Amino acid sequence: MTTFTPTTAAEVLDAVRWAAAEEQPLEIVGRGTKRGIGRPAQTKHAVDLSGLTGVTLYEPEELVLSARAGTPLAEIEALLAGRGQELAFEPMDYAPLLTGKTSSDGKSGTVGGALAANLSGPRRLKAGAARDHILGVHAVSGRGEAFKAGGRVVKNVTGYDLSKAMAGSWGTLAVVTDLTFKVLPRAETETTVALRRLDDEKAVAAMAAAMGSSAEVSAAAHLPELVAARVAGGTLGSDPATLLRVDGFGPSVAYRVAMLSDLFGGHVETIDTERSRALWVGVRDVAPFADGTDRPVWRISLAPSEGWKLVAALRMQLAVDAFYDWQGGLVWLRLEDDPEAELVRRLVRGLGSGHATLVRASAPVRAAIPVFEPQHGALGALSARLKSEFDPRGILNPGRMATV
Structure with a gap:
């Protein structure tokens, strides 16, 4: 098995051109944290993007960041945190669930993987997923052709955005080499309001009531009995916990927390900022099943x-x-x-x-078995046409999303 380890976009292009000419399938991989999702690789060769790293542009005032595809998400998030900013789609880290390791173990996923998997977190209800924050990409198609889509400005609307087509494609359409995301200010503080001992049906009704209120809840989750004990070091205890996150500026958060307390007749617990952030990381990264x-x-x-x-x-x-x-x-x-x-x-x-x-x-x-939801009808036909346009020889991650 040959593993290509490019450190530049030109080297990625060379590797894919060779594979296209020889009709040799390639596995496209970053740091391997999501390698266990999808059907097992059906290739003898791989392109390892973990050496294609580095933030190439960061303009905090313009809310724009560009990086090479293999750049660890943990590195990007630390850089943004230093300027009070974040990736608002709150990308989950699959490493704990799939590898038993966390980003502190050096197993953080990459920014390219975040787009390929269309990552999101608890804030998806308000902020969307990676595809809603991508501004532009540089990539190499399965034809062995380099292309770019989008740009570096939030208001770029130059027709259909091919960069969004990369979201959720799991490396089956093109090898993305560089990405540009919009970033947003990070909330100054947050508080989680917890309702206890609700069954699943009542918890869903309570979450709907909270999301429908003017409290601007940024995340809503329910951890049934015993599952609650598997997040945040067990500090929630084992009773069912229905969690509502409120974030923003301090006085606003306090006002909205009081609003939720009134909504539920005062039968709530509050969880402070530090514990709240740890708690939602656990929800985001599926800690109960890691x-x-x-x-x-x-x-x-x-x-x-x-x-x-x-x-x-x-x-x-x-x-x-x-x-x-x-x-x-x-x-x-x-x-x-x-x-x-x-x-x-x-x-x-x-x-x-x-x-x-x-x-x-x-x-x-x-x-x-089919790992991803089988696609039928118009959606299946559209996916097939996209694959045919971007990767007609089927050399990029063949079989990962469906049998070929």
């Missing part, structure tokens, strides 16, 4: 009012661990050895539009 095993973990997105119904239906047939983010619309499930793909997807379809991704499982399991 157990060092390869027991199947599903990431399921559907209407916020339907998530608890899915879990209730599954619990009639299986032993299921679950918790909820995005006001109940993002459900994280942990099963035992069998991922029960057919059952999970049948129940999701029965609740309307939604999709299920098998985020963690052993390599033989991932090779045997």
Whole structure:
């Protein structure tokens, strides 16, 4: 197996041109923190982007940052924090769930991986995901052609933005070499309001009430019994916890926390800034299921009012661990050895539009079943046309998202 380790965009172009000419499939990888998502690689060669690093532009006053694709997210987040700024889409770190290691162990994902996986976190309800913050990219298509899309200004609207097409493509369309993101000021402070001992249905109703209020809640999650004890060092205890985050300037946060307390009749707990931030990192990075095993973990997105119904239906047939983010619309499930793909997807379809991704499982399991939600009809045809345009020979991460 040949592994190319480019340190410049020109070297990436050379590697892909060779692969295209020889029709040799390539695995595209950064620091490997998300390598376990998707079907196992079906390649003999790889392009390792972990040496393609460095912030190339940072203009805090213009809220713009550019970096090479292999730059660790932890490095970028530290740079932004030093200027009171952040990536507002709050990208999750898959390393704890998939590798058992955190960014402090040197296993942080990369900025290129954040776009490829279209990462987001608890703030997605308000701020969207990586695709909503990308301004521009430089990349190399599977044809062996370099291209760029977008620009370095927030108001760039020069037609269809190909940079957004890279979001969620998992390296199957092009090898992104450089990215430009918009950044935003970081909240001065935050407080989490916690409601305790609600069952899943009542918790979803409470989250909906909070999100529908004028308290400007930036994140809403529910941790059922026992799951709550697996975040923030167990400081929440094991009782169910329904969590509502309020952030911004100090006086505004205090006013809005009081508003939520009134909304729920004063039956709330408050969690201060330091503990709150640690708590939401745990929710973001799926800490309750970061157990060092390869027991199947599903990431399921559907209407916020339907998530608890899915879990209730599954619990009639299986032993299921679950918790909820995005006001109940993002459900994280942990099963035992069998991922029960057919059952999970049948129940999701029965609740309307939604999709299920098998985020963690052993390599033989991932090779045997569709890991990503199968695409049919117009959406499947569109995906096929994009693949044909960007990578007609199918050399980039073949089979990762679907059988080929």
